[in-house]
Amino acid sequence: MTRILRFGMVGGGPGAFIGAVHQRAAEYDGRARLVAGAFSSDAARSQAHGRALGLDAARVYDDYRTMAEREAARTDDRIDLVVIVTPNHLHHEIATAFLECDIHVVCDKPLTTTLSDAESLCRLAAQRDRLLAVSYVYTGYPMVRQARALVADGAVGTLRRISVQYTQGWLAQAVERTGQKGAVWRTDPALAGAGALGDIGVHAFHLMGYVSGLAPQRLFADVTTHVDGRRVDDDASVLLQYDDGVRGLLVCTQVAGGVENDVRLRVSGDAGTLEWSHAHPEELVLHQASGGQRVYTRGGPDPVPAALRAMRLPPGHPEGFHDAFASMYADTIAVIEKHGAAAGDRNASRVAVATIARQFDLPDAADGAAGVHFIETALRSSREQCWVDARWQAPMASARS
Amino acid sequence: MTRILRFGMVGGGPGAFIGAVHQRAAEYDGRARLVAGAFSSDAARSQAHGRALGLDAARVYDDYRTMAEREAARTDDRIDLVVIVTPNHLHHEIATAFLECDIHVVCDKPLTTTLSDAESLCRLAAQRDRLLAVSYVYTGYPMVRQARALVADGAVGTLRRISVQYTQGWLAQAVERTGQKGAVWRTDPALAGAGALGDIGVHAFHLMGYVSGLAPQRLFADVTTHVDGRRVDDDASVLLQYDDGVRGLLVCTQVAGGVENDVRLRVSGDAGTLEWSHAHPEELVLHQASGGQRVYTRGGPDPVPAALRAMRLPPGHPEGFHDAFASMYADTIAVIEKHGAAAGDRNASRVAVATIARQFDLPDAADGAAGVHFIETALRSSREQCWVDARWQAPMASARS
């Protein structure tokens, strides 16, 4: 499958910045193109947006169900992939609709608003052998990928502590009451599920596991809402415990006035400590027990394949959020291509798409569900004021393969 | 002209990173699309590259002359714009060919290898009333635009010193002898003209003028070649003098081993000093005589329209080189659209494209020629070991308007 991949989008109408980001990222390398969409629950707005994007009017739909059906009915040029960028409460039903039509899915985080929904998607994706990727974009940064490899390779020695602190300030005041669209739905429990935990906490949670290779055993959380009248959490601190005494710390807050979008990762072992900050994503610092620091950049030293795969520019030409997002899509496309190739190749043993996704460390349905499990567990710990079991097992599925 | 703009590309075949950057940047916002190209002087390679990009084979050409002719001959869907990303020695003849067909041009820097070529392009662009933009990409960064506005607004007070230091290390050793493609042509005087001065010095020179609003009166340069056997300059230090005693310093070097692509701007006045570094392009620091520093980000305070126009993501989601490049293209497209609109509007007074470009501070033929003049002047000063006149006057042209 060397042809350009076709994708559709559900959500992402005018004013939704993340829709444009997904489209740009997917099309970044010229290997995929947006050809269809149901951009808004308002049919007229959906049509207008599709026109503005230059799409064939026949493939701009009034709702996602029609889109799934009609696209599935196309013989030669149906979409390979759908991107879901609606408010969270719709993710489950939309992903279900497309997976049932055997269309691959990229879904914005958090995957769903309940764990049972997330687990049902895990099973469905496995049954249909379709990719269900979740846009944990921070794994698209080359230096985050380098960090994962360095930890696995022993650069920090025996692990001691893992921490991700994700700090924002845009919800420090009750902006949802001013009608700011992104704030309105993100603070409505019916649409968003959780607040800070769902919006940014799951990024932090996935990042901790991605870089360390560890999943927590227990957690203790203090989840709170600072802004009067707000109906979802806007701040959480979570302590985690892993096997072998490793400790973890996750902070997600949206009420740190003046902070833009600050994500800081720190992984310590007995031989060194890695630090990465989203503010300067091109630099990965390794504090070494032997003294001083080593700063990794895209220029090296020793970039690992997963990092190299996520670079486009010569070092020193700053790459950023769009590039990381695009790298996540590049891997998504590669996984789909490889899966298709295997499917079309008579002699190849058939490999499940989830297996291929794992080769690319691509966040998939299980990672999405693990994030939803984290949200639920943290809320329960905070409510019950005690340590709770944080282990989660991906559901077994009778996959077609 | 709300339709999607069509552009072609000359050069930028496989392996040429800057071609992909131009294409991605031009298509970033979905307002332009690559439809034609002569990607290589090798016809087979050009065809292969066009196919890989999914272009109509009929619009992939063996050479730029054919491309200019055939595209000009198309009635409904000719390209609006051509992007020139060949080695420098071809810029003049290619730009000439397309301008003569009334096709707008974006040309990589330096504009040409001789000043007379550059001046002839200035005249031609004016005569045909076509845009000839030069890709001085650093002007696409929001914080560089903010810096320009702050200086104009008196934030640093009366100007004292301006400095841009552009430092790279990739040519610290004789990599051209290893066959590295980018190094081979950039160190061949027949293809590149000058070395460091042409490759990065013109960026620095334009940036100094862009941010300060000043053009130098005199300059003194020490231009040298560090690497044995290299036939172009790889290092230059230039002192500049402006009206009212303002002093300038420009350094461009490609032999600072280990340095990736370091561009640092500093503008000092009696009330403050602005600093910007390409390594962290989202931060603009104003040292204030009243104490401490103010750090400007895309989040504010008081972003100026030119900066706002160059932002896509919420602050704290790092934008980088691709975004800056895309913002330069966004302005290019806006200029062309506005020019076309004026042309199509019976009641509008006809405004020259150069006038519109100036409203967008878009680097154009005059800026390109000023860069070439700078190269020649610096080389002469270094050769003659004396201060030389640095003033340059854009040639008068009998524009059609």
Next chain:
Amino acid sequence: MTRILRFGMVGGGPGAFIGAVHQRAAEYDGRARLVAGAFSSDAARSQAHGRALGLDAARVYDDYRTMAEREAARTDDRIDLVVIVTPNHLHHEIATAFLECDIHVVCDKPLTTTLSDAESLCRLAAQRDRLLAVSYVYTGYPMVRQARALVADGAVGTLRRISVQYTQGWLAQAVERTGQKGAVWRTDPALAGAGALGDIGVHAFHLMGYVSGLAPQRLFADVTTHVDGRRVDDDASVLLQYDDGVRGLLVCTQVAGGVENDVRLRVSGDAGTLEWSHAHPEELVLHQASGGQRVYTRGGPDPVPAALRAMRLPPGHPEGFHDAFASMYADTIAVIEKHGAAAGDRNASRVAVATIARQFDLPDAADGAAGVHFIETALRSSREQCWVDARWQAPMASARS
């Protein structure tokens, strides 16, 4: 009292870096001079060290009890102040001995190894109206003082979160087994009491209260020991809750391999967030909800008196740990002088030294005891795995005044 103050030292013999730091800091501004000491529990070592320092042999003592008695017996030139820099388990008895002789005390942190000891010192210091200062040195940094003033002044708005994270790596491995002197006693529960909590946690705890002006209501801690065989804690994460829903986070760890001595403070409110890092102590960053950042330096803007008092060099000439330590001593000396002046002034109303210390925000016995209370509370919470009451009330004392 404009004469130069005389001070003695208990502990701080050869090899103990902190003894030299205290002496240098106390003598920094030429307003105090070391004249006596009992530098080691080994009398010969004590004498040798006193000789090396050029002290009068008659005032170099074999043990602290003799020193207290003999110094108290001197009529004209007894020491005004004793500095205690022994292992923690001796602080209580030594401080008691000198306070009972009406000699002011500066004691290294933590004040004692049990809360009851600390509270008894609080009472004794009040009864004798003598200063008992505790060397929470981070309050000596001008930018920390500026931070306290900015928070009090509303620069961050309504408080939301407070965090101090104190990270070291020097105990990441079992260096105590190599005989490293500082590690040996710090990991011996009989000598040190607690581990990381006592060595650095109390610094963090005091700093949180100092900058925010708040004391916690409840806390939840996860205190652990990573290194096999170590008998004290080497790592703790503590969640705190304050009135009005303010949340706090304190991390202290000594097992983050390769990290030198990293202290990071963050205070967030609905209007802004302050950040200070010990690595670059001359910079205080205020992220502003109105956009961008303001960086405070010793150069301004608007330095508060407490910060100005702690500066010696023109801005841009880096001050560091020695300067902060010296500023803590400068305040200590000023408090003692002011107290003495009041004592000698017939018309002045007699003011208790504790009241004067409070005017200087100088960490005193109550701050020391609060730190010890924090250690005990954190250990209890971690053991019981539940939120515990974190409030502590300084004991009432029948002061002489």
Next chain:
Amino acid sequence: MTRILRFGMVGGGPGAFIGAVHQRAAEYDGRARLVAGAFSSDAARSQAHGRALGLDAARVYDDYRTMAEREAARTDDRIDLVVIVTPNHLHHEIATAFLECDIHVVCDKPLTTTLSDAESLCRLAAQRDRLLAVSYVYTGYPMVRQARALVADGAVGTLRRISVQYTQGWLAQAVERTGQKGAVWRTDPALAGAGALGDIGVHAFHLMGYVSGLAPQRLFADVTTHVDGRRVDDDASVLLQYDDGVRGLLVCTQVAGGVENDVRLRVSGDAGTLEWSHAHPEELVLHQASGGQRVYTRGGPDPVPAALRAMRLPPGHPEGFHDAFASMYADTIAVIEKHGAAAGDRNASRVAVATIARQFDLPDAADGAAGVHFIETALRSSREQCWVDARWQAPMASARS
């Protein structure tokens, strides 16, 4: 000579910040003590200052000549060393007076206001075999010393470029007219000699040579005065050429509004580039051609003896300007002690103090004179607008040894 060294001071009266810095630095490690002084040209002020410092009134002098004579006449406790911190025009005569009494000298920079004066001091110091150290304090920073060793050891490969840029803003406006004491004499040619070149340019010049080990062959300067009515230079840019094509750049300016005291060093070779900035003096960055960066701190890796000698605190406890100054004095004291030891040791071959100073890389009379030569050469180049010979040869002297 294990006794504590005695020193006197000329200049440094109340209000002169640098006097206090010298005293604190000299006394930092308890190995030297101020015992005499002529602190002001106003006898009453000198006496008052001496009293405030607690000095014996008999050793507080009305003028430096009396001080030199009377101190020289003391048999047992004469000063070993005099520190000269007057305005520049007096350095020569004061240093001469003390050297002629065989008293070692530390002189503030620039050494003198004319080259002939400086050369005469070189000869005199050699004849009397006395140390004449010049307070180029930046060589006291451990990371600057590490940089020198790394360059010598080939860490940056074959040298290409050396640059030191020293930027201040405190003279951006005509503060001398407001009566600010430091500004008044520093902008009076009769007292200061040169302006920015003498005040900070010589620091930069010495630093370039210290770190690179190279002395320039030729230089070209643009020296100017930005502030109307000012009678000395306040801004200079200097291009330098060394053997083997190495290029240098020195900038010193005091008119960059808002900049505090910014010194940036960069040394590039074909294998790497070292960067050090005074703002963060504990970090030395080596950009490596092999990719990424290595950051050296006091914690390592591989600290060289000269750096280790200049450390007092564990890494991560910031050292700064006072510490660097004190390390310069520690070396000064070590040189004097070693010289005295040799003098008192019958079996030792007598070694000239200049030879010992060189073992410590301690800036001495020759380094001071080289700085004055640099000032004169830069002014001449700027005046004549041409490259000038920058070589300087220390005068031969009939040393006693």
